[in-house]
Amino acid sequence: MAPLPKDFSGSVLDIGCGTGIWCMDMGDAYPSATIRGVDLSPTQSDWVPPNVFFEIDDVEEEWTYSKPFDYVHSKIMAGSIRDWPKFVGQCFENLREGGWVEFADWDYTPFLPDGTPDTRNNAVVTWHKLMMDTVLEKAGATAKPGPDIKQWVLDAGFVDVKEVVFRVPIGGWAKDPKLKETGRYYGLSLEEGVEGISLAIFTRLARMSYQQAMLECSTFRQAMKEIRFYHKL
Numbered sequence: 001m002a003p004l005p006k007d008f009s010g011s012v013l014d015i016g017c018g019t020g021i022w023c024m025d026m027g028d029a030y031p032s033a034t035i036r037g038v039d040l041s042p043t044q045s046d047w048v049p050p051n052v053f054f055e056i057d058d059v060e061e062e063w064t065y066s067k068p069f070d071y072v073h074s075k076i077m078a079g080s081i082r083d084w085p086k087f088v089g090q091c092f093e094n095l096r097e098g099g100w101v102e103f104a105d106w107d108y109t110p111f112l113p114d115g116t117p118d119t120r121n122n123a124v125v126t127w128h129k130l131m132m133d134t135v136l137e138k139a140g141a142t143a144k145p146g147p148d149i150k151q152w153v154l155d156a157g158f159v160d161v162k163e164v165v166f167r168v169p170i171g172g173w174a175k176d177p178k179l180k181e182t183g184r185y186y187g188l189s190l191e192e193g194v195e196g197i198s199l200a201i202f203t204r205l206a207r208m209s210y211q212q213a214m215l216e217c218s219t220f221r222q223a224m225k226e227i228r229f230y231h232k233l
């Protein structure tokens with residue numbers, strides 16, 4: 001969403017780039033720009049546009065880049081970052097004057113269609129509570145940075161700050177056609193990804209047995225088809 005010019009040719013940092021797909025799309029869209037993706041894990045492809053490269057790095061450590069970036073992008077670091085004000089401050093210090101930073105991140109609270117958080121006794125709420133409480137208590141990282149990012153960004157010294165909040169439904173229950181389609185994709189990604197998201201947290205941090213963790217996942221998977229809820233991005 002950052003208002004980059006069509007012929008943008010600056011240097012870009014993608015934080016926690018994961019598979020590197022955003023970097024590759026960015027490299028294709030802006031052939032004169034240079035895209036550096038960093039992640040803890042080497043899961044990126046070797047088949048990348050020539051203006052894209054990847055590095056293994058821990059962004060919670062001190063940043064040692066020799067030159068500032070023109071655009072810093074960070075998507076879905078919820079549950080990964082312990083000290084967000086420090087992290088946002090590092091982005092500020094490593095950005096060229098006039099550059100842009102963009103954070104796209106979650107509030108993983110399960111919200112009901114009427115806009116209130118779901119606090120009922122059901123498997124959707126149980127799974128979220130287990131995930132969010134465990135990550136916060138055992139790893140010290142919030143799973144809902146979204147609502148605080150604007151303030152952290154302002155505190156770091158950024159100006160021209162714009163916040164856009166999206167409702168992202170889980171499943172195809174929304175009436176609006178675009179939200180319905182989004183919800184179908186997001187619901188599928190959550191359904192297929194629930195074990196990947198939960199297992200390490202449940203077994204290593206919450207000390208559940210593998211069987212118990214799998215049961216939590218399957219109970220949640222069933223409940224997410226029955227209960228209408230959304231996350232905020």
Ligand SMILES: C[S@@+](CC[C@H](N)C(=O)[O-])C[C@H]1O[C@@H](n2cnc3c(N)ncnc32)[C@H](O)[C@@H]1O
Pocket residue numbers: 015016017018019038039040041057058059060074075076077080081
């Ligand atoms: C949920 S994934 C998001 C991936 C990608 N940004 C996307 O939107 O598809 C979070 C990524 O952040 C990486 N990560 C977590 N903590 C990190 C850290 N301290 N430094 C660098 N990468 C980190 C993880 O390895 C993972 O690939």
